[in-house]
Amino acid sequence: MFSLKKSILPLFVVICVLLLSSAWEDERGLFYQPAHWPKPTYDFKNNPLTDEKFLLGKALFYDPVLSVDSTVSCASCHLQYTAFAHVDHALSHGIQSRVGKRNAPGLMNLAWMPVFHWDGGVLNLNAQPVNPITHPDEMGSSLKVVLAKLNGSPVYQKAFKEVFETEKIETHHLMKALAQFTVSLVSANSKYDKVMRKEKGIHFTEQEEAGHRLFQKHCNECHKAPLFTTHEFKANGIGLDPALADFGRMSITQKSKDSLLFKIPTLRNIAYSFPYMHDGRFAKLKDVIQHYATLSASKGLKSKEFSKRPIALNDNQQKDLLAFLKTLSDTEFLFNKKYSFYSLKSK
Amino acid sequence: MGDFLRCVLFFFASNLVVAQIQFTPTFLRSDFQLDQWYSLGGDDSVQVTTFKFYVSNVQCQGRSISVNPLDNVFLLDAADSSSLTIPTSRIEKEADFTFHLGMDSSLNTCGFLEGPFDPLLGMYWAWNTGYIQLKIAGSGRFGGVLVPFEYHIGGYQHPNAACEKVGVEVGNEPIQIDMHRFLKSLPYASEPRIMHPCPTAKRIHQNFATCFH
Known part of the structure; x- marks a missing residue:
């Protein structure tokens, strides 16, 4: 009996650690502030995170509906397993194998990033998706086309209505949803x-x-x-x-x-x-x-x-x-x- | 007490009007119309197909017409006559107005994408965060030669920021935009297309700011 207790104890400890570790994971929520890091530059008050909006943003990030011919998604150039960068390609490619001028950067810790793109031409994470959506070598679409596709989709209509309480999906709804996902990409556990x-x-x-x-x-x-x-x-x-x-x-x-x-x-x-x-x-x-x-x-x-x-x-x-x-x-x-x-x- | 209140209300009501701020583009005392050819003198004439611009920080007698600066931004588009009227609450008679022609750097970079800030309106510069403050395009005939022109005037950084303070005293009259003066000032021959912030763009915007009265 004693030996059984002795043999179970390490297992019990491991299970407890796993449970605690898992609880810690959940407690961090969608976004977390690592200890001793600076204050994020992202304005969370303007776009408070919610589970539902995060999931909607994640779905949009992985959905090629954002490109003009529905072939390329954000994830096409930003793959999770490669730190949301585009491996194997010096220059990232978009619709119809069009090649751009730059290497898609990894996406992480964007909440602390005051400027975006290699040249710093974009100053706000909420507006950043306009660039790849409308760039002819990336998604080659327009906001008008994308919003028409989303508003014509019963699935997205329902989802946007649920989280933004809107009958009509507008630019700011789309951008905020995407930012919910991208701003949540925190990497601080290396x-x-x-x-x-x-x-x-x-x-x-x-x-x-x-x-x-x-x-x-x-x-x-x-x-x-x-x-x-x-x-x-x-x-x-x-x-x-x-x-x-x-x-x-x-x-x-x-x-x-x-x-x-x-x-x-x-x-x-x-x-x-x-x-x-x-x-x-x-x-x-x-x-x-x-x-x-x-x-x-x-x-x-x-x-x-x-x-x-x-x-x-x-x-x-x-x-x-x-x-x-x-x-x-x-x-x-x-x-x-x-x-x-x-x-x-x-x- | 009731009479006193009525007197006070009457006093204020007599000095206040329910008002709108109306902008009226004119060409030599006629209403200016898109797509119409206008003579600039001699053999020169122009036709404007696109004309829209931002107005922000509208103040009446030194007071902002809105508490929230984001609510005090307006895109005026000659193709949409309703956009040429800025609704306000009650304002005083014989009012002095000031406004910014264009937006300052904080408005340009606020990341607010609703209403007049919606990139869908075709004024957002994705490649370099900010907004085109004035977009005017069309064609000109100069000495019998057809010259298309297109000006996307914007930028919020020194020294080429396209944001000018304009003051007008119009009372309840519409604010006139002197299109004859403005169209005569554009550099059709030397720079018929401008798509980025630069000294010439800044000068065009400054000239535009002198056309309101």
């Missing part, structure tokens, strides 16, 4: 986070620790924790691709000093969100590290971070840095069913 939170039994390996030190010395100024970006615009030294003629931030500000500046991307889940840079120029993370590690000040850089403090890393140091960057992967986020495919039509 190995790095667990180490920082001093969770029991979680430690960096020696290599990761060495990589962390290198990161703090060379990368942290732009890829600042906890968001691993300052949301500023910098020249990363890869230069202009003449075929694309993409001058980045300058196209928004019209100022020559902003030529070839692009928004600093977050490095969270970076091991999953290949390829890299605004034009997807590097297929592998090690290529990116090598680029920075061998970048000299003679390449006409406009970014003071590199011209004043070039990064020089030997092969081993590059491997250490790579090991650290992999600790930023948050598999709970990447495989969380809360963010997975959902359709109202199957309900």
Whole structure:
């Protein structure tokens, strides 16, 4: 009897931990504020989160109804398992295999993001979906067409009526529903986070620790924790691709000093969100590290971070840095069913 | 007491009118119409097919006509005569109005997508968050040559912000928009198309602001 109790005890403890862990998951709700993170920039008062609106937004995110020929959804270029980025394609493609000029960025922690797109041309998450919906190389549609399709759908009519109490679906209903889902994409549970939170039994390996030190010395100024970006615009030294003629931030500000500046991307889940840079120029993370590690000040850089403090890393140091960057992967986020495919039509 | 209240109410009622603020585009004292050809003098003439613009922060005698700044934004479209009238609550007779022609940076970037902010209205700049403050398009005949023109005037950042403060003293009369003066000022020959914030766009908007009286 005693031995039975003894053998059941560990199992009991495991079950309790699982239950508690599961309860913790639920308590976080749709959106949560990780400890010691800054205050979100998103205006939740203007679009209070509800389970129903979140699900409607999730259904829309995964529904190709938003594209003109109903072939491409938001998820076509933003896949959950790759940190909501578009892998295998340097430049993201939209309807009819049309190829755009930029690499679709990963989507996470958007509640803290003050500007959107590689050039910072979009300032509000609520309005952001207008761009992919109307871009001819992405969804190629118009708000008029999309709203007509949604208003003509009994399923969406019913859903919007239930959550927005409206007979007619308008632009702001659609945008708010989508934002309910995208603003809820919080990734803050990587190995790095667990180490920082001093969770029991979680430690960096020696290599990761060495990589962390290198990161703090060379990368942290732009890829600042906890968001691993300052949301500023910098020249990363890869230069202009003449075929694309993409001058980045300058196209928004019209100022020559902003030529070839692009928004600093977050490095969270970076091991999953290949390829890299605004034009997807590097297929592998090690290529990116090598680029920075061998970048000299003679390449006409406009970014003071590199011209004043070039990064020089030997092969081993590059491997250490790579090991650290992999600790930023948050598999709970990447495989969380809360963010997975959902359709109202199957309900 | 009842008589006193009636006297007070009568006093205020005599100085207040139920009013609207009416904007009337005119061309040399005639009502201006879309799609009609107008002579600018000599061999020059123009036809406008699209003409719409934003007005915000409307104030009467220094007081905003709305508590919420988001409710004090109006898109006036020559193709929709009802949009040329801004409904207000009671306003004073012989009132001085001021308004912003266009929207300031906070309104441009507020992310509010309802009513006049709806991107469906064709004034939203998706590629660079903000709104076209003035859209005017059409054709001109200059010395017998047909020249299409299209101006999307917007931007809210210094130095090219398209937002001008306009003051008018009209009492209960409509606010006239002098289209002759405005159409004569457009740079048809040098820049028949402008689609982004720039010094010329700013100048066009500033010229437009002088056409209200």
